[in-house]
Amino acid sequence: MADALLASLDGRIAPAAETSIPVTDDGLLRGDGVFELIRLYDGRPFALAEHLDRLAASAANLRLALDRAAIEADVAGLLAAGGGDPAAACLRIVVTRGGRRLLLTEPLPAHPGAIRLATVTYAPPRLLDGVKSLSYAANMLAGRLARERGADEALLVTPHGRVLEAPTSSIFWVPAHPAGGTLRTPPLGDHILASITRSRVLDLVPTEERPCPLEELLAAEEAFLVSTTREVQPVASVDGQALPCGTGGEGGPRTREAAALLRARIAAELG
Ligand SMILES: Cc1ncc(COP(=O)(O)O)c(C=O)c1O
Numbered sequence: 068m069a070d071a072l073l074a075s076l077d078g079r080i081a082p083a084a085e086t087s088i089p090v091t092d093d094g095l096l097r098g099d100g101v102f103e104l105i106r107l108y109d110g111r112p113f114a115l116a117e118h119l120d121r122l123a124a125s126a127a128n129l130r131l132a133l134d135r136a137a138i139e140a141d142v143a144g145l146l147a148a149g150g151g152d153p154a155a156a157c158l159r160i161v162v163t164r165g166g167r168r169l170l171l172t173e174p175l176p177a178h179p180g181a182i183r184l185a186t187v188t189y190a191p192p193r194l195l196d197g198v199k200s201l202s203y204a205a206n207m208l209a210g211r212l213a214r215e216r217g218a219d220e221a222l223l224v225t226p227h228g229r230v231l232e233a234p235t236s237s238i239f240w241v242p243a244h245p246a247g248g249t250l251r252t253p254p255l256g257d258h259i260l261a262s263i264t265r266s267r268v269l270d271l272v273p274t275e276e277r278p279c280p281l282e283e284l285l286a287a288e289e290a291f292l293v294s295t296t297r298e299v300q301p302v303a304s305v306d307g308q309a310l311p312c313g314t315g316g317e318g319g320p321r322t323r324e325a326a327a328l329l330r331a332r333i334a335a336e337l338g
Pocket residue numbers: 104232233234235236237260261262263264265293294295296
């Protein structure tokens with residue numbers, strides 16, 4: 068993750084580098100806790116209520132107590148103190164099994180314009196369905212394995228060859244003719260995260276939620292990732308096989324359409 072700027076720990080605000088939690092917290096020792104990453108646009112959080120809803124659902128599924136009113140007050144306090152910093156592009160919220168509420172402002176992570184993906188075999192742990200938990204070591208390892216193979220990021224694919232998502236983003240693609248035309252994305256029933264950006268794109272662009280065999284993606288007319296930090300990011304290649312993504316890597320027509328619609332929606336929601 069990017070270096071954090073300012074922290075709020077149980078409501079106490081201080082530079083992130085000077086903030087610490089007890090070493091006995093099971094959030095650290097066992098990855099037992101929940102988190103959210105929210106985008107800040109000029110200091111204003113996008114889709115805050117939905118992120119807090121997902122945080123509350125994650126905590127309930129994990130049987131973790133969560134004080135939403137206290138977190139809302141923490142968010143307001145931290146944004147008042149540090150949201151104006153132009154470097155503060157994200158707000159992280161973490162709730163640990165040890166009962167800590169940790170919020171951080173962070174810069175935007177660096178993302179390449181068009182992304183090269185490498186497939187990594189992954190079986191989602193059913194028990195963590197509907198939980199954005201702190202146990203992200205597998206997601207982070209998948210990215211590392213992909214980079215060892217010369218790619219930028221992993222694409223998680225089941226042992227049976229179904230494309231799921233990337234470690235921190237969802238995937239959309241336009242299948243080749245004759246199936247071509249309608250945008251597709253894997254269904255939430257494939258045990259992927261209920262991404263907030265994915266739900267916005269589903270609202271904006273007619274999309275079929277369908278399981279994705281890897282061969283269908285490899286033959287796609289275009290594909291893109293979506294997430295809070297990237298918005299829409301064209302996919303340049305999968306396992307070294309190039310996908311059409313515009314001459315300058317700006318994405319094919321459907322990718323650019325989704326990116327423009329999402330950007331307009333974000334601006335409209337921020338008002
Ligand atoms: C596994 C996974 N899928 C998808 C996403 C994208 O979700 P969102 O659009 O809510 O940022 C994330 C975000 O971190 C993620 O961790």
